[in-house]
Amino acid sequence: MNFVRARIPGKERVRCLKESNGEVLWEHAYDADYFSVYPYAIGPRTTPLVYEGVVYTLGAEGHLRAYTAKEGKLVWHRNILKEYKLETPLWGTAGHPIVEGELLICPVGGSGSTVVAFDRRTGKERWRALDVPQSGYGTPVIETINGHRQLLVWDAENLNGMDPESGKVFWSVPFKPQFGMAIGAPRVWKDLVFIMGYNNKSGAIRVAPDGKSARLVWGRNLRKG
Structure with missing residues (x-):
């Protein structure tokens, strides 16, 4: 398979619309040249996250930004691909950030920074963890x-x-999808964690009672049975 990359000039936009009639209340646009696979240079992949009056957005080229929800004022911004010296993922940055207390936890990638927690109010790094070049x-x-x-x-x-507060790793279970395409968010039932990736690769991991270890229960390519 031939994955052709090209630099494509572009912009990304964050728009806030009035729910009742679609009126644009505020808008921000910023330059975002695309370096992902050519057909996928088409804008952000992630959904804006709104929490306690702040809107958090993450663009396809790693622009992580926070705005006030009411006025659209830029609170802080970082370019995670540039700051952590990363190449754009083949299909662009796509993992959504999540809020945990005072933290904004974000898939990033790279040596020691596969996942990074930022102070959600200031954007300053609070912790980083894992050592896999691609965050999925x-x-x-x-x-x-x-x-x-x-x-x-x-x-x-x-x-x-x-540990979501400190970034301490309790356990890691190898489960490598094709082309690094870890896509589906993990789903939990009792002590089982289910995951699903590209090309029908799925699996289940059982977490130990003390939460400090885990093991693969089953994993297979569903196309092959």
Whole structure:
């Protein structure tokens, strides 16, 4: 398969519309040259996250930004691909940030920074963790498993269970999807974590009662059975 990259000039926009009639209340646009696979240079992949009066957005080229929801005033911004010295993922940055207390936890990528937590009010880094170059394309989730609250991050090589407050890694189970396309957000039922990636690769991981380890129960390509 031939993945052709090209620099394509572009802009990304954040618009706030009035719910009743679609009137544009505020709008921000910023330059965002695309370096992803040519047909996919088509704008942001993630949905804006609104929390306590602040809108958080993440663009396809790693522009992480925070705005006031009412006025659209820019609070802070970072370019995570540039700051962490990363190449644009083939299909663009696609993993949604999530809020945990005072943290904004975001898939990033790179050595020691596969996932990074930022201060949600200032944008300053609070912790970084994992050492996989590609963060994948899925969204982290926080779940309580066997009474233990865990941040579940599926990157391009492993499913990881972590402490959401400190970034400490409790366990990692290898589960590598094709082309690094860890897409589906992990889903939990009792002590099982289910994951699904590109080309019908799916699996289930069982977390130990103490939350400090986990093992693969099954994993297969559903096309092959």
